Amino acid sequence: MAQNEIDPTFLALPYQRLAQVALGRARDFGVSHADFRFERNRYQHFSVRDGALEGAQDAEDLGFAVRVILDGAWGFASGVALTESEAVTVAETAVTVAQVAAKMTSRPVVLAPEPVHEDVTWVSSYDVDPLAVPLAEKTGLFAGWTRDLLGAEGVDHATASLQQVHENKYYADLGGSSITQQRIRLEPHIEVHGADQKTGAFDSMRTIAPPVGRGWEYLTGDLFDFGTERAQLPELLREKLAAPSVHAGIYDLVIHPSNLWLTIHESIGHATELDRALGYEANYAGTSFATYDNLGTLAYGSPVMHVTGDRTTEHGLATVGFDDEGVEAQSWDIIRDGVLVGYQLDRQMAHTYGAQLNEGRSNGCAYADSPGHIPIQRMANVSLQPAADGPDTDGLISQVERGIYVVGDKSWSIDMQRYNFQFTAQRFFRIEDGQLKGQLRDVAYQATTTDFWGSMEAVGGPQTYQLGGAFNCGKAQPGQVAAVSHGSPSALFRDIRILNATEEGTA
Amino acid sequence: MALQVGGGHPQRLVEHALESSTSEQCIAIVEDTTSANLRWANNTLTTNGVMHAIDVTVIAFQGDGNASVSGTAASLEQVTALVASADRAATVADAAEDRAELVTGDAARNWDDPPGETSIEVFEDFAAQLGEAFAQADAESRILYGFVFHEVTTTYLGSSTGLLLRHVQPTGHYGCTAKNADLTNSAWVGGATRDFSDVDGARMASDLATRLSWGERRVDLPAGRYDTILPPSAVSDLMIDAYWSAGARNADDGQTIFSRPGGGTRIGEEMVNPGVRLYSDATYAGLECAPFVVAGGSSDRSSVYDNGFPLGATDWIRDGRLTSLIQTRHTAGPMGQPTTPAVDNVVLDIAGASGTEVDLVAGMEDGLLLTCMWYIREVDPQTMLLTGLTRDGVYRIEGGEITGAVNNFRYNESPIDLLNRYTHASKTVPSFSREWGDDFFSRTATPALRIPDFNMSSVSQAL
Numbered sequence: 015m016a017q018n019e020i021d022p023t024f025l026a027l028p029y030q031r032l033a034q035v036a037l038g039r040a041r042d043f044g045v046s047h048a049d050f051r052f053e054r055n056r057y058q059h060f061s062v063r064d065g066a067l068e069g070a071q072d073a074e075d076l077g078f079a080v081r082v083i084l085d086g087a088w089g090f091a092s093g094v095a096l097t098e099s100e101a102v103t104v105a106e107t108a109v110t111v112a113q114v115a116a117k118m119t120s121r122p123v124v125l126a127p128e129p130v131h132e133d134v135t136w137v138s139s140y141d142v143d144p145l146a147v148p149l150a151e152k153t154g155l156f157a158g159w160t161r162d163l164l165g166a167e168g169v170d171h172a173t174a175s176l177q178q179v180h181e182n183k184y185y186a187d188l189g190g191s192s193i194t195q196q197r198i199r200l201e202p203h204i205e206v207h208g209a210d211q212k213t214g215a216f217d218s219m220r221t222i223a224p225p226v227g228r229g230w231e232y233l234t235g236d237l238f239d240f241g242t243e244r245a246q247l248p249e250l251l252r253e254k255l256a257a258p259s260v261h262a263g264i265y266d267l268v269i270h271p272s273n274l275w276l277t278i279h280e281s282i283g284h285a286t287e288l289d290r291a292l293g294y295e296a297n298y299a300g301t302s303f304a305t306y307d308n309l310g311t312l313a314y315g316s317p318v319m320h321v322t323g324d325r326t327t328e329h330g331l332a333t334v335g336f337d338d339e340g341v342e343a344q345s346w347d348i349i350r351d352g353v354l355v356g357y358q359l360d361r362q363m364a365h366t367y368g369a370q371l372n373e374g375r376s377n378g379c380a381y382a383d384s385p386g387h388i389p390i391q392r393m394a395n396v397s398l399q400p401a402a403d404g405p406d407t408d409g410l411i412s413q414v415e416r417g418i419y420v421v422g423d424k425s426w427s428i429d430m431q432r433y434n435f436q437f438t439a440q441r442f443f444r445i446e447d448g449q450l451k452g453q454l455r456d457v458a459y460q461a462t463t464t465d466f467w468g469s470m471e472a473v474g475g476p477q478t479y480q481l482g483g484a485f486n487c488g489k490a491q492p493g494q495v496a497a498v499s500h501g502s503p504s505a506l507f508r509d510i511r512i513l514n515a516t517e518e519g520t521a
Numbered sequence: 522m523a524l525q526v527g528g529g530h531p532q533r534l535v536e537h538a539l540e541s542s543t544s545e546q547c548i549a550i551v552e553d554t555t556s557a558n559l560r561w562a563n564n565t566l567t568t569n570g571v572m573h574a575i576d577v578t579v580i581a582f583q584g585d586g587n588a589s590v591s592g593t594a595a596s597l598e599q600v601t602a603l604v605a606s607a608d609r610a611a612t613v614a615d616a617a618e619d620r621a622e623l624v625t626g627d628a629a630r631n632w633d634d635p636p637g638e639t640s641i642e643v644f645e646d647f648a649a650q651l652g653e654a655f656a657q658a659d660a661e662s663r664i665l666y667g668f669v670f671h672e673v674t675t676t677y678l679g680s681s682t683g684l685l686l687r688h689v690q691p692t693g694h695y696g697c698t699a700k701n702a703d704l705t706n707s708a709w710v711g712g713a714t715r716d717f718s719d720v721d722g723a724r725m726a727s728d729l730a731t732r733l734s735w736g737e738r739r740v741d742l743p744a745g746r747y748d749t750i751l752p753p754s755a756v757s758d759l760m761i762d763a764y765w766s767a768g769a770r771n772a773d774d775g776q777t778i779f780s781r782p783g784g785g786t787r788i789g790e791e792m793v794n795p796g797v798r799l800y801s802d803a804t805y806a807g808l809e810c811a812p813f814v815v816a817g818g819s820s821d822r823s824s825v826y827d828n829g830f831p832l833g834a835t836d837w838i839r840d841g842r843l844t845s846l847i848q849t850r851h852t853a854g855p856m857g858q859p860t861t862p863a864v865d866n867v868v869l870d871i872a873g874a875s876g877t878e879v880d881l882v883a884g885m886e887d888g889l890l891l892t893c894m895w896y897i898r899e900v901d902p903q904t905m906l907l908t909g910l911t912r913d914g915v916y917r918i919e920g921g922e923i924t925g926a927v928n929n930f931r932y933n934e935s936p937i938d939l940l941n942r943y944t945h946a947s948k949t950v951p952s953f954s955r956e957w958g959d960d961f962f963s964r965t966a967t968p969a970l971r972i973p974d975f976n977m978s979s980v981s982q983a984l
Contacts, residue, residue, distance in 0.1 A: 059818075061820060061821075066615075066616075066618050067617065068618070068819060068820060068821065069589075069818045069819030069823075069825075070589065070614075071590075071591065072589065072591065072592075072606070072610070073590075073591040073592065073817075074591065075592075075593055076592065076593040077574070087566065088566075088567075088568055090568065090570040091570065091571045091572070092573070093573055094573060094575055096595070107571055110641070111570070111571055114569075114641055114648065115559075115566050115569050117648070117652060118559070118561065118565065118566040118648060118651060118652050119565055119566045120564060120565040120655065148613070149610065150613055150614075153615055154615075157615075170774070170775060171775075209775050209782075214782025216775045216776065216903060217903075218776070292563075293563055293666060293704075294563075294666075296562060296666035296698050296707075297562070297666040297696055298668065300895070300983070301704075303983075387572075388569075425898045425899055425900050426898055427896045427898045427908045427909060427931070428896060429895070429896065429910045429929065429982075430895055430896070430912055430983050431981075431982065431983035431984060432983075433981055433982040433983050434929075434931050434980070434982065436931060436933075436978075438900060456901075460978070460979055488960075491560050491668035491670065491959060492558055492959075493959055511979075515906055515933070516901070516904070518900070518906060518976065518978060519900075519901060519904045519933060519938065
């Protein structure tokens with residue numbers, strides 16, 4: 015993997031000077047903390063359909079923000095003009111906002127300490143910056159894929175798209191930290207659509223290729239087998255259209271990481287965000303059943319359950335060198351032997367709760383999705399660990415007499431305290447006497463978080479472990495999106511409630 | 522204290538882009554946005570912010586292709602760079618399947634007007650009321666969590682055809698959740714506003730206290746089908762999902778509930794109860810939105826060639842019949858339909874409906890009243906089956922009165938099916954979707970609907 019350097023066009027921007035001016039102006043007001051964050055985020059998205067370009071867009075978000083603590087209250091402001099006078103104005107606005115906020119702030123804000131990281135640089139791992147590849151080369155590859163898929167039997171339409179992100183951030187604070195970073199990520203999407211001529215039923219089948227913190231090499235190399243995946247999609251779609259509808263009831267499930275990552279995200283990732291457990295998201299994303307008084311005692315799942323949080327996994331979507339409060343990336347345990355032992359933190363929460371959780375320090379989960387938004391606690395890569403000598407996926411399936419094998423994510427929903435969830439998938443295969451017996455239609459699995467994880471009888475070995483993830487995790491008001499990865503092995507669950515989605519929709 | 526940038530004349534950035542472009546044709550869109558927000562939890566302010574953004578999109582047209590390049594641009598030099606980038610990309614762009622003549626027209630009379638703006642002061646009255654609400658909530662052992670947001674976006678759209686259009690869009694909303702001290706009882710109120718002059722923090726706090734009092738008696742009910750009143754907020758949630766699924770191309774491709782088996786769309790078919798009208802209208806009082814298309818990129822439901830195309834009122838469903846789907850000029854032609862692009866509001870009217878949700882409650886013998894919905898996702902596009910949760914107050918109704926609060930449920934239902942099954946509806950009022958109103962779609966007007974057999978699929982333990 016080539017060691018890339020920060021994009022020189024970012025280095026040429028005047029962020030150091032603006033930081034100096036803004037932080038200096040904030041200091042004039044006697045703030046107890048001030049930080050400056052300058053970001054340039056570049057995006058390119060295109061979509062193709064049936065061999066032709068549908069649309070392409072380049073976008074860039076450039077600007078900076080100043081965040082202060084004055085008299086125990088936050089003040090935040092942002093701007094887009096890259097001038098020293100604007101840096102002064104934004105710093106003064108942040109101070110004014112803190113003064114307004116102080117009247118309504120009943121508990122003073124204090125941050126956990128973090129060592130000073132002066133003049134440090136971090137760049138994510140990738141080979142080829144996707145934004146440096148000519149657009150026509152990329153749309154040509156994807157359009158060709160959809161043209162080929164359209165030619166397959168049973169495929170009425172084929173669509174594909176690619177989102178590419180190149181993120182640069184500079185962070186500096188009055189404590190003396192100054193950090194420059196660069197991250198690259200990609201999210202490909204390939205889907206075929208078809209209909210059963212006899213019944214008129216229609217359906218789709220999508221690739222299970224995950225979004226990744228990699229460059230263009232992901233689409234052209236052998237990091238994911240797109241060729242085999244594309245070759246299989248039409249047959250998988252035909253089989254699904256002809257498949258029998260599931261009988262609602264209780265089944266054992268073997269869940270592939272391409273589906274289980276999302277269940278981990280919703281029922282563990284969000285539930286162990288300490289800001290949710292403390293009620294900060296009660297009016298929006300929701301709270302958590304896993305409240306702080308349960309630390310060290312809550313039986314989250316079966317003893318085979320070991321879940322970690324990290325911002326360090328290579329190619330992970332939440333991986334950074336430092337978070338948006340200047341905290342160095344770390345990894346830690348969240349659930350060990352099935353018991354809740356950790357949370358995701360930022361510096362404000364670490365001041366109050368960090369002593370017990372992380373030796374008084376934040377574990378580095380602050381993130382803002384753009385220069386115009388305030389950093390909040392966002393999700394680390396939260397991953398279910400495999401069993402060191404666990405079985406492969408076939409080995410798990412062989413332990414099931416009557417069950418369903420679940421592959422690829424589709425719809426998802428969970429309640430505001432992270433108890434009750436319902437998920438569907440790209441592909442559900444019937445398991446009978448330890449063997450796969452073709453696809454099923456209309457399947458949804460529904461459970462309560464601790465029941466579900468408590469029913470996890472076995473996790474697969476390291477050979478089944480994969481990173482899944484998403485670009486579109488939403489949280490906070492105003493809303494912010496974040497990208498995050500979740501590693502998972504295949505895993506076996508006993509006695510899970512299966513619904514028939516068609517019956518659910520019939521009054 | 523709005524931050525003035527670029528001399529406060531964003532339209533100069535559009536004019537500069539049009540003058541600088543070397544492509545055959547060019548469209549430039551500048552969006553100048555100021556916003557302010559306050560957020561609170563546990564009876565104290567948590568975060569806040571004031572933001573100013575200027576986003577510039579340059580779409581360069583060359584031959585059969587085009588290129589769309591957007592970026593933050595506060596100076597003429599930054600716009601020059603965006604234009605150069607778009608011009609360069611347009612020369613090597615793939616042919617665009619949606620290519621068409623650009624929309625023509627003249628300069629709007631208000632083109633030279635400055636952008637609208639907002640600031641943290643928009644919350645001055647509300648903030649004082651909120652401070653009092655915190656004190657009262659502390660004294661009475663209630664906990665408040667919430668958010669207020671106000672934004673003004675001024676869009677300047679210019680085309681090399683001579684068309685110059687300007688639109689000022691205020692967007693605002695408030696929402697507050699209240700819980701009792703042991704977190705076993707939860708209530709919510711929220712709404713949309715254009716300027717906060719109609720938002721009363723004291724009223725918000727007292728409504729929450731009333732709703733928490735409804736929940737003091739707790740009743741556990743199992744999963745099942747219940748006679749259920751969906752208030753305007755919950756109906757707004759569901760109608761937004763229905764509207765978002767109403768793309769003509771996806772319907773024509775056989776991907777949605779609006780697809781006709783065997784091919785084509787269901788336009789013309791009676792799909793729901795004949796009393797139903799679902800429509801958008803850029804001039805709807807209180808929900809006014811952009812009267813022309815603004816499209817930064819082409820997709821299955823938008824075309825950059827349609828930028829500036831006039832938007833008025835479109836019936837999506839009229840007298841229960843599907844009348845239109847979201848069309849670009851490119852998709853409309855081959856389908857033999859008028860061009861009906863998306864409009865940034867949606868309204869549901871039920872013929873003959875009168876009264877309010879309070880009247881629906883008074884007329885119900887035994888059933889449930891929801892507050893709002895949450896985490897709504899599509900399970901099956903063919904039936905538009907959605908799953909989601911009830912949130913922050915499911916109230917038991919007995920003999921026309923609220924007698925307590927019930928546990929939350931996960932439901933599985935299709936909005937289109939509900940428009941066939943409702944038995945009662947209230948008058949249409951401005952509403953605010955809990956799920957989508959914050960960040961995506963805040964301009965709705967909907968009635969309350971009573972559904973005799975709403976499918977509560979399982980119990981949620983969430984409080």
